[in-house]
Amino acid sequence: MKPLLDIDGLSKHFQLHEQQKLIPSCSAVKVTVYPGQLTALTGPTGSGKSSVLKCIFRTYLPSSGRILYCDQEGKVTDLAQASEYRILQLRRRDIGFVTQFLHCLPRKSALEITIEPLLARGVSLAEAQRRGRELLAQLRVPERLWAVPPATFSGGEKQRINLARGLIARPRLLLLDEPTSSLDPGTTENVAELIDTIKQEGVGILAIFHHPELVRRLADQTVRLQASSPGMPEPC
Amino acid sequence: MNHSYELPVDEVSYNFAFLDEFAKREIRRSILKAISIPGYQTPYASREMPMGRGFGTGGLQLTLSLLGAGDTLKVIDQGADDSVNAVNLRQFVELTCPGTSTTERAAEANIIQSRHRIPEDRLTANQILVLQVPTPDPLAIVEPSEARRKIMHGESDYASLLTKLYEDIVQFDEIAISNRYPTRLNGHYVIDSSPIPRFDVPKMHQSAALILLGAGRERKVYAVPPFTDAVPLAFEDVAFRTEAFLDHQGTRRHCDRCDSSTSYLDEIMHPDGSHHWQCSDTGYCNDRCARRDSAGSGAVRS
Amino acid sequence: MKKILEVRGLTKIHGPGCPLCSENTGPEAETNVCVSCGSVVAAQDVSLDLHQGEILGIVGESGSGKSTVVKTLFFDAEPSAGEARFFDGDQQLDLFSLNAARQRWLRNHRFGMVYQNPNLGLNFNVSAGGNIAERLLMSDVAHYGSIRQRARDLLTRTEVLGERMDESPRRFSGGMQQRVQIAKALATRPPLLLLDEVTTGLDLSVQARILDLILEIQHELNTAMIVVTHDLGVIRLLAGRTLVMKYGQVIESGLTDQVLEDPQHAYTQRLVASAL
Numbered sequence: 001m002k003p004l005l006d007i008d009g010l011s012k013h014f015q016l017h018e019q020q021k022l023i024p025s026c027s028a029v030k031v032t033v034y035p036g037q038l039t040a041l042t043g044p045t046g047s048g049k050s051s052v053l054k055c056i057f058r059t060y061l062p063s064s065g066r067i068l069y070c071d072q073e074g075k076v077t078d079l080a081q082a083s084e085y086r087i088l089q090l091r092r093r094d095i096g097f098v099t100q101f102l103h104c105l106p107r108k109s110a111l112e113i114t115i116e117p118l119l120a121r122g123v124s125l126a127e128a129q130r131r132g133r134e135l136l137a138q139l140r141v142p143e144r145l146w147a148v149p150p151a152t153f154s155g156g157e158k159q160r161i162n163l164a165r166g167l168i169a170r171p172r173l174l175l176l177d178e179p180t181s182s183l184d185p186g187t188t189e190n191v192a193e194l195i196d197t198i199k200q201e202g203v204g205i206l207a208i209f210h211h212p213e214l215v216r217r218l219a220d221q222t223v224r225l226q227a228s229s230p231g232m233p234e235p236c
Numbered sequence: 237m238n239h240s241y242e243l244p245v246d247e248v249s250y251n252f253a254f255l256d257e258f259a260k261r262e263i264r265r266s267i268l269k270a271i272s273i274p275g276y277q278t279p280y281a282s283r284e285m286p287m288g289r290g291f292g293t294g295g296l297q298l299t300l301s302l303l304g305a306g307d308t309l310k311v312i313d314q315g316a317d318d319s320v321n322a323v324n325l326r327q328f329v330e331l332t333c334p335g336t337s338t339t340e341r342a343a344e345a346n347i348i349q350s351r352h353r354i355p356e357d358r359l360t361a362n363q364i365l366v367l368q369v370p371t372p373d374p375l376a377i378v379e380p381s382e383a384r385r386k387i388m389h390g391e392s393d394y395a396s397l398l399t400k401l402y403e404d405i406v407q408f409d410e411i412a413i414s415n416r417y418p419t420r421l422n423g424h425y426v427i428d429s430s431p432i433p434r435f436d437v438p439k440m441h442q443s444a445a446l447i448l449l450g451a452g453r454e455r456k457v458y459a460v461p462p463f464t465d466a467v468p469l470a471f472e473d474v475a476f477r478t479e480a481f482l483d484h485q486g487t488r489r490h491c492d493r494c495d496s497s498t499s500y501l502d503e504i505m506h507p508d509g510s511h512h513w514q515c516s517d518t519g520y521c522n523d524r525c526a527r528r529d530s531a532g533s534g535a536v537r538s
Numbered sequence: 539m540k541k542i543l544e545v546r547g548l549t550k551i552h553g554p555g556c557p558l559c560s561e562n563t564g565p566e567a568e569t570n571v572c573v574s575c576g577s578v579v580a581a582q583d584v585s586l587d588l589h590q591g592e593i594l595g596i597v598g599e600s601g602s603g604k605s606t607v608v609k610t611l612f613f614d615a616e617p618s619a620g621e622a623r624f625f626d627g628d629q630q631l632d633l634f635s636l637n638a639a640r641q642r643w644l645r646n647h648r649f650g651m652v653y654q655n656p657n658l659g660l661n662f663n664v665s666a667g668g669n670i671a672e673r674l675l676m677s678d679v680a681h682y683g684s685i686r687q688r689a690r691d692l693l694t695r696t697e698v699l700g701e702r703m704d705e706s707p708r709r710f711s712g713g714m715q716q717r718v719q720i721a722k723a724l725a726t727r728p729p730l731l732l733l734d735e736v737t738t739g740l741d742l743s744v745q746a747r748i749l750d751l752i753l754e755i756q757h758e759l760n761t762a763m764i765v766v767t768h769d770l771g772v773i774r775l776l777a778g779r780t781l782v783m784k785y786g787q788v789i790e791s792g793l794t795d796q797v798l799e800d801p802q803h804a805y806t807q808r809l810v811a812s813a814l
Contacts, residue, residue: 014800059800084793107746119757393642395672403668406668406686406704472680473681
C-alpha cells in the first residue's frame with residue numbers, strides 16, 4: 001500500500017534573532033502514515049513531537065527534509081515545499097489538525113465552531129448542523145452547551161469541541177496532538193472508539209497521545225523521537 | 237443711466253460697441269470654441285465694464301462682440317424689458333452701438349440678451365440668445381476644488397450632482413432645484429442652465445437658436461449650439477418636472493392680462509392682500525393683448 | 539481558486555529618486571529616507587498575489603508602506619514603478635497603464651475601499667443613504683427607487699438602522715461610520731475590497747463586531763480582500779496569508795498561523811513577541 005504521508009529527514013529548529021540562539025526542535029525524523037492506520041509519535045518532552053505535526057500543517061516552516069503527501073488523485077505533494085495556496089487547499093479539503101488547545105472566536109457557539117470545516121467545504125447549514133449535533137452527542141458534550149461559546153467550558157469540554165471540529169469533516173489525514181490529555185476515562189473511551197471508527201473509514205492518523213494505553217490500543221505503528229540536544233541543531 | 241448724458245465718442249474715441257476690436261475678436265474666438273464643444277466652459281478674458289460685475293457684464297460682452305450695424309437687440313430682465321437691469325443694458329448698447337436698433341418684441345430681435353427667462357415664443361435659427369450667468373459650474377455646489385471639477389467634467393463624472401438630487405427627493409419628495417437646473421448637453425457635459433426657471437429648460441433642447449451663456453466674474457463662456465440635445469438630470473423613475481401653475485382645483489392658471497394658459501406666470505401681490513397672476517414675459521403678454529385688442533376692434537368694425 | 543490580482547515590483551518614491559534609493563533604504567538600512575537624494579521610499583518592490591475569496595493581511599508599523607500599497611491599488615496614489623494586473627472575468631487589466639477614466643470606472647464598479655478615517659471614505663454633506671446612492675450613481679444606476687432599496691438593504695446588512703439612513707453619518711459613532719463605509723464599498727458587489735486599518739481606534743467590542751461582519755461578508759459574497767493593519771489580532775482573525783512590511787519592503791510572507799507561530803525575520807519575531 002502506498003503511504004498517505006511519507007516524512008523523511010525532517011528537521012526543525014528555531015533561529016531566535018533577538019537572543020542570537022538556535023533552538024533545535026526535532027531532527028532527522030522519518031515517519032510514514034498509511035490510509036486507515038494510526039501512527040503514534042512517542043518520545044520524551046522536548047523531542048519535537050508537536051513540531052512534527054505543525055511542520056506537516058505548515059504552522060511551522062520545516063528547516064529541512066521532505067513531507068510527501070499523496071492526495072486522492074494519487075498526486076504527491078511535498079508539504080515542506082508546497083505553495084501557500086496548495087497548503088490552504090489541503091487544509092480545507094484533506095488534512096485535519098486537532099491541537100491540545102481550542103483556538104476559536106469567543107463569540108461563536110460550540111455548534112458553530114464544530115461545523116465550520118463542513119461549511120468551508122460547501123455543506124449546507126442545515127446538514128452541517130445535523131451532523132454537528134450528532135457528533136457532539138456522540139462525544140458526550142451536554143446539549144445545554146451547544147449554543148454557548150466554549151470560552152467558559154472546562155478543559156475536557158473544550159477538548160471535545162476541538163475534537164469534534166477536527167473529526168467532523170472526515171479529513172483524509174488527521175493530525176492529533178494529545179486529544180485526550182484532559183478527558184475523564186469515560187470520555188477517553190468514547191474518543192478511542194471514535195478514532196477507531198474513522199480509522200476503519202480509511203482516515204490515516206498521525207497522533208501524539210498522553211495515555212500510553214491509547215498508543216497500545218490504537219497505533220498500527222509507533223515512531224519514537226529522541227530528545228534533541230540544545231544548541232546542536234542538524235546542519236541544514 | 238442719465239439720458240441727457242452722451243458719451244463723448246469723438247473726443248475719446250470709444251470704439252463701436254465700447255470694446256476694442258481685438259477684445260471683441262478674442263471673445264468671438266472663445267464663443268466659436270464654446271460652440272464647438274457643447275457645454276464646455278471656455279475661458280475668456282472678461283474685461284472691466286463700466287458697470288458692476290453681477291449686472292450682466294458676461295452676457296453684455298458676448299452681445300457687444302456679436303453686434304454689428306443693422307442688428308436688432310432685445311434685453312430681458314426677469315422676463316421684462318422695463319426692469320432696471322434691462323433698461324440700463326439697453327441704453328448702454330444704444331449709446332455705444334450706433335447703427336443698431338433695440339426692440340421689446342422677441343420676434344423682431346436677432347440678438348436677445350436675457351436674465352432669468354427664455355422668451356415664450358420659440359426662437360428661430362436666425363436668432364442668438366445670450367444668457368447672463370452668475371456661476372457657470374454646476375459642480376460648484378458639490379466640489380469646492382476647481383481642479384477636481386475640471387477632471388470630473390472631463391470624465392463626465394456627475395454622480396455627486398445626482399446624489400444632490402437624491403438627497404432632495406429624500407428630504408422634499410421631489411427635486412427641489414427651482415432654477416439653474418443641471419442639464420446635460422449632447423450626452424456629455426452638464427451645464428448650469430443659468431438662473432432660468434425649470435419651465436424654460438426644455439426650450440434649450442433642440443433649440444433652433446444658438447444659445448450662449450456668459451459669466452463675467454468667472455470669465456467663462458459656454459454654448460448650447462442649435463439643434464443640440466439638452467437633457468435635464470433626473471432619475472428613471474423620478475422625472476424632471478416643470479412648474480405646473482395649478483390652482484387649488486388642479487386647473488392650469490392663466491394670465492390675468494392676456495389669458496395665456498401656457499406661459500410662465502408671476503404671482504403679483506397687492507397691498508390689500510389680494511394677488512393675481514400674470515405672464516412673466518412682458519413682450520409676449522403685450523403682443524397677445526395687442527392682437528386681442530386689434531381683433532376685438534376689427535370685430536366691432538365689421 | 540482563481541487569481542484576481544497580481545502585483546509585481548510595486549514601488550512608490552516621494553521625491554526625485556536616484557539609483558541609490560533602493561540600497562539606501564529598507565529594513566537593513568533601517569530607514570525610509572534615501573541619504574543620497576532625500577527621497578522617501580514609501581514602498582519598494584512589493585509583490586503579491588490575491589485569489590478570489592481570499593483575505594490577505596499586510597501587517598507592519600506606521601511608515602512601513604502597507605497603506606501605500608492599497609492606496610496605489612485603489613488609484614489614490616500613483617506608483618513610481620511596478621505592475622498590477624487585475625483579472626476580471628476573461629479580462630486581464632494592467633491597472634497602472636489604464637487611463638484615468640478607466641481607473642475611475644474600476645474604482646467605482648469593481649473595487650471597494652474602507653479607510654481608517656471615515657472622512658476619506660464618506661461624504662458627510664449627504665446622508666448615509668446618499669453616500670451609498672453616490673456610489674451606485676457612479677456605476678450608472680439611475681433608478682431612484684432601486685437605489686433607495688439597495689441602500690436600505692446594504693445598511694441593514696451592515697447593521698445600521700434603516701431609520702437612520704437619511705441622517706448624515708457625521709452624527710454617527712465611529713463604529714457606525716465604519717459600517718456605512720463598508721456598506722458603501724459593497725454597494726456595487728466588488729470582487730476586490732481593500733481595508734485600511736478599519737478597526738483602529740474603535741472600542742474593542744465594536745472592533746469585534748466589525749471584524750465579524752467582514753468575515754461574514756467574505757463568506758457570503760466570496761469577496762477577495764486585502765486587510766492592512768498593525769494589529770496582529772486582526773490579522774490572526776481575518777487573514778489566511780500575511781505579508782509583513784518594514785521600511786517599505788516585504789520582509790516576510792506566509793500562512794498567517796505560520797508567520798505568527800514561527801516568524802522567520804528578526805523584526806517579525808520582535809513584533810510577535812511584543813504582541814502576545
